[in-house]
Each structure stands twice: as C-alpha cells, then as structure tokens.
Amino acid sequence: MxxxxxxxxxxxxxxxxxxxxxxxxxxxxxxxxxxxxxxxxxxxxxxxxxxxxxxxxxxxxxxxxxxxxxxxxxxxxxxxxxxxxxxxxxxxxxxxxxxxxxxxxxxxxxxxxxxxxxxxxxxxxxxxxxxxxxxxxxxxxxxxxxxxxxxxxxxxxxxxxxxxxxxxxxxxxxxxxxxxxxxxxxxxxxxxxxxxxxxxxxxxxxxxxxxxxxxxxxxxxxxxxxxxxxxxxxxxxxxxxxxxxxxxxxxGHNIRSWRTFFQLRDKRSLVRSTNILRAPAAPDYSSHKSGMRVTNAVNHPEGLQSSNITEISGAIPSNGPSPKTPLRKRLLLFLTPMFIV
Incomplete structure (x- = not known):
C-alpha cells in the first residue's frame, strides 16, 4: 500500500x-x-x-x-x-x-x-x-x-x-x-x-x-x-x-421556605409603615385589632409624608403563622408594604 x-x-x-x-x-x-x-x-x-x-x-x-x-x-x-x-x-x-x-x-x-x-x-x-x-x-x-x-x-x-x-x-x-x-x-x-x-x-x-x-x-x-x-x-x-x-x-446556601419568611415577619416586634399618598389629619384606628397600638405617631403638615412605627402585641404565634389567615393573604401582606389611609 x-x-x-x-x-x-x-x-x-x-x-x-x-x-x-x-x-x-x-x-x-x-x-x-x-x-x-x-x-x-x-x-x-x-x-x-x-x-x-x-x-x-x-x-x-x-x-x-x-x-x-x-x-x-x-x-x-x-x-x-x-x-x-x-x-x-x-x-x-x-x-x-x-x-x-x-x-x-x-x-x-x-x-x-x-x-x-x-x-x-x-x-x-x-x-x-x-x-x-x-x-x-x-x-x-x-x-x-x-x-x-x-x-x-x-x-x-x-x-x-x-x-x-x-x-x-x-x-x-x-x-x-x-x-x-x-x-x-x-x-x-x-x-x-x-x-x-x-x-x-x-x-x-x-x-x-x-x-x-x-x-x-x-x-x-x-x-x-x-x-x-x-x-x-x-x-x-x-x-x-x-x-x-x-x-x-x-x-449560606440554605434556602428558606415561605413558612420561615412568614415566621420571621410575625416575630418582628416593630413594623415600619410609611404613607406615601397623603398625611391624614386624624387616622382612624378603629378597624385595627385591639392588640395594636400606636407608640410613635407623628402628624406632619398637609402634603408631607408621615411615618408611623407601630408595635403589634400578641401577634407572635407559638407555633408558626396563624392558621386563621389564608396563605395567599399572608403572602400578599409579606410582599407589599402597609399603608395607613
């Protein structure tokens, strides 16, 4: 060859x-x-x-x-x-x-x-x-x-x-x-x-x-x-x-579940809420649960935003999130800020 x-x-x-x-x-x-x-x-x-x-x-x-x-x-x-x-x-x-x-x-x-x-x-x-x-x-x-x-x-x-x-x-x-x-x-x-x-x-x-x-x-x-x-x-x-x-x-590679996020949210003693729409002259707290009280509410002049720090007492469950609140609603509350109107 x-x-x-x-x-x-x-x-x-x-x-x-x-x-x-x-x-x-x-x-x-x-x-x-x-x-x-x-x-x-x-x-x-x-x-x-x-x-x-x-x-x-x-x-x-x-x-x-x-x-x-x-x-x-x-x-x-x-x-x-x-x-x-x-x-x-x-x-x-x-x-x-x-x-x-x-x-x-x-x-x-x-x-x-x-x-x-x-x-x-x-x-x-x-x-x-x-x-x-x-x-x-x-x-x-x-x-x-x-x-x-x-x-x-x-x-x-x-x-x-x-x-x-x-x-x-x-x-x-x-x-x-x-x-x-x-x-x-x-x-x-x-x-x-x-x-x-x-x-x-x-x-x-x-x-x-x-x-x-x-x-x-x-x-x-x-x-x-x-x-x-x-x-x-x-x-x-x-x-x-x-x-x-x-x-x-x-x-730090462990991934938290949604339930863990909800538990962490419930265990926060202070929740900061900012009203970016308007500053009400006299907010109505009657719709809130009796366990919620305002600890540092400041009224600003009309047109300025107001910032209120609220303390939620008695809202920490002993075993995870409260079963009375639907999961879908809890997810919405976790992902969106609270506004006082």
Missing amino acids: ANQQPVVCTSLHLPPDLRPFLRIHEISLTVFLPNLDRLRLSLETSRNIDPEAAEIFDDTRKILREELEKVFKVLDLAQQLAEQYSKILEALSEGKPTQRPLYYVNLGAYAGRQCSEKAMKAMSVFRRELESAVSRVTATLNTKYKKGSKTMLTSTENTKSVSEILSAIDDCYELLQQCHNQFAQLATQTQDESSIDSNPPSEEETRVMRAKWQTFFDSIRGVWVHGFKIADEIQYPSLDNFQDISERRKL
Whole structure:
C-alpha cells in the first residue's frame, strides 16, 4: 500500500495544538484542587484554636477561584474559535464567500491572545496570593504553638502540597504562553480577509482541515465549563454534597421556605409603615385589632409624608403563622408594604 502524501495547506489554517489547553485543565484537577483542599482541611482542625488562620485561607481561596476562572476563559475562547472556523469550512462547501467568517476568526484569535495575557497575569496573582497566605497563616499559628514545633502548614505533607502548587503555577504560566503564541500566530495568518477566496483550497485540503478542526472542537468542547466547576470547588468545597448540611449552612446556601419568611415577619416586634399618598389629619384606628397600638405617631403638615412605627402585641404565634389567615393573604401582606389611609 502506497504511503499517503501529506496535504499541503495553501490557504486554510491548522487548529491550535490541543495539549497546552488540556494540560491546564489536568493540572487544575489533579494538582490545584486536591492540594488546596488538603491545606483547607488542615486549617479547619485549628479553627477553634485560631479562627484567624482559617479565615485568611478562606479569603485566599476566593481570590484563587477568581484568578483560575480567568485561565479557563482561555479555553472558552479556544472553543469559540473552533466554532467560528467551522463557518469558514461551511461557506466553502456551499460555494459562498469566506471574508466575513474569516474576519470573525481573526477577531476570535486576537481575543484569545489578549485573554491569554490576562490569564498569565492571573497566574502571577495566584502565586503571590498563595505565598502571602502561607506566610501570614504560618505567622499566626506560630503564636499559638511552641517555638520549633510543627504547625498545620509546616508538616511534611502540607509543605509538599504548597511546593506542588507553586510548581504547577509555573507550569500553567508556560502553557498559557504557548496558548498565547498560537492565538497570535492565527491572528496574523487571518488578517487578510480575502486570502481564502483569492486562493481557494482543494477539496482534499478542505476535507483534512474540517477533520482536524472537528477533532479540536470535540476535544475541547465544555472543558472550560468543568474548569469553572473546579474553580468553584476551590472556594466552596463539596458544594454539591447536600448530605453535609452543616457545610451548606456555613456557606449560606440554605434556602428558606415561605413558612420561615412568614415566621420571621410575625416575630418582628416593630413594623415600619410609611404613607406615601397623603398625611391624614386624624387616622382612624378603629378597624385595627385591639392588640395594636400606636407608640410613635407623628402628624406632619398637609402634603408631607408621615411615618408611623407601630408595635403589634400578641401577634407572635407559638407555633408558626396563624392558621386563621389564608396563605395567599399572608403572602400578599409579606410582599407589599402597609399603608395607613
């Protein structure tokens, strides 16, 4: 069987190399996430002794999440670039001009180059924030332990975790540099919007490029979405583990029911009511329940709004909201302000 001759690209363009993009995701999943979680768990054991150390690392993990999201935005733009280039190949198959889709490919490559530069800066911030946090946490813990004794962050295992994270940051920086160079190269190659139409590719070249770009798209599609989930997991560990109720409450992700809202409303001893329509000369309180009394009613001149603070006595039920009031009416009372007319 004769060896196939390689196809020479005359006007179309090869997709970027997949390896640096996918390697960034792999490092985030296998190095950043487990090692940062190990450090977090180590500090959680000392939260009762010194909550400041754990709080420092909590704030740092928030910053690390934000910076890592900037990195995965690069993968998002790489996916969008593949989608844009597919429109060039589609136009060729339909015999249509390629200037407009090539223009958008050029914009996408330029955006990818700029985004890669921001991501490289984000990695520098990532390193600086982590080193600062380790230094501050170590100094804080040293005040609680005997001099020379090992603290949570100075144990052999945690020291290794910090070292692995810092080394991975350097690796990601180099990988982002490769992504930047590939975006920049494609941006340069696609500056001439008429380059493809003035030198149409052969059917074989179009077929090969379609297969290569399809492989690139299939391999990188949705990776950035999973990357954002990794970043979220760094700040909010086990966010999707609904078995850990205490963790959900600590993170403030528990959702109150309408019944809870009604109970909170009933337990307020003071209800502020503002009349924005008119200031009555002599309000009639006969329609109110006997348990309600005015404690600070002020009559203003005609035309000015009046503000009354009323205290509702005996309105707090012992077990949830009063069953005599329909749920629909209670919802209306909760969502709308009370006006005195």
